[in-house]
Amino acid sequence: MANFKTHFNIAAAGTGISSAVLLSAGHTDINTALWLWFLGTIGGLLPDIDSDNSTSLDIIFNIFTAVILLMVLRYITGEHFREIRFIELLVIPLAVYSIMKWLIRPLFEKVTVHRGSCHSLLFLILCGLLTTQLTWIFNNEYATKSAIVALLSGGFVFFGGLIHLILDEIYSVDLSNIRIKRSFGTALKIAYFKSKRATFMMLVASIALGYMLPETDTTMNLLADWSAFNFY
Secondary structure: OOOHHHHHHHHHHHHHHHHHHHHHOOOOOHHHHHHHHHHHHHHOOHHHHHOOOOHHHHHHHHHHHHHHHHHHHHHHHOOOOOOOOHHHHHHHHHHHHHHHHHHHHHHHHHHOOOOOOOOOHHHHHHHHHHHHHHHHHHOOOOHHHHHHHHHHHHHHHHHHHHHHHHHHHHOOEEOOOOEEOOOOOOOOOOOOOOOHHHHHHHHHHHHHHHHOOOOHHHHHHHHHOHHHHOOO
16 A cells, blocks of 8 residues: 555645635635645545544544634634633643544544455545534635635545555555556445444435535525635
C-alpha cells in the first residue's frame, strides 16, 4: 500500500488542482478554495485512521478534538456569545482532550481493524455527509452560499478519500514483476461486509445525514446551476 507521504502529497495535489479550477473559473473565492483544499487533503488521510498509532490517526483525532472543542464552546457561549470565565477556559479544553485521548480513541482503536469499515466508499460517504452538515451548522449566515460551501466541503472530503483508496489499489499491483498482490481488492470496496453491524450503522447514519442536507429541496438545482457558485 502507499505510505503516508504518498497519500498526503497525492491527495493535496489532486484536491488542490480541483479547488484551483473552481477558483480560476470564478465559482468560489480564495478563502473557500483554501478551505476545500484543506478538507480534501484531510480526506486523503481518513481511510487510514483504522491503523493504530498511524500518523493519519494522530492528525485526524487532533483535528476532531479541536472541532468538538469549538462545538462545546459555541454551545456554552450561546447565540449571544457570552463571555467565558477563566476557569472554563482551563477546564473545558482539558476535559475534551482527556475524553478524546483516553476514552474515545482507545475505544475506536479497539473496535476497528485496518482496511476494515473505514477503508470503504460507505465510510467516505458518511464522512462527506457529516462534513457537509457540520459546515452548514457553522456557516449558515447566507443560505445559498453556505449551502454550496457545505456541499462542496463534503464532496472534497469524499474526493480526497477516494484518491486514497485508488492509490492503495494501484499499489496492490506489482508492475515490476507483473503480479497482483494479496492485498488487491481490499482497499477500494463499497463496504466492509464482514462487519455487518458497523456497515448497517454507517448506512443508517448516512441515510439520516442525507435527509438533513442543507437546502434539501433545491440541492440538485444548486449543483446544476453553476452561476450560483460565483460568490463575487
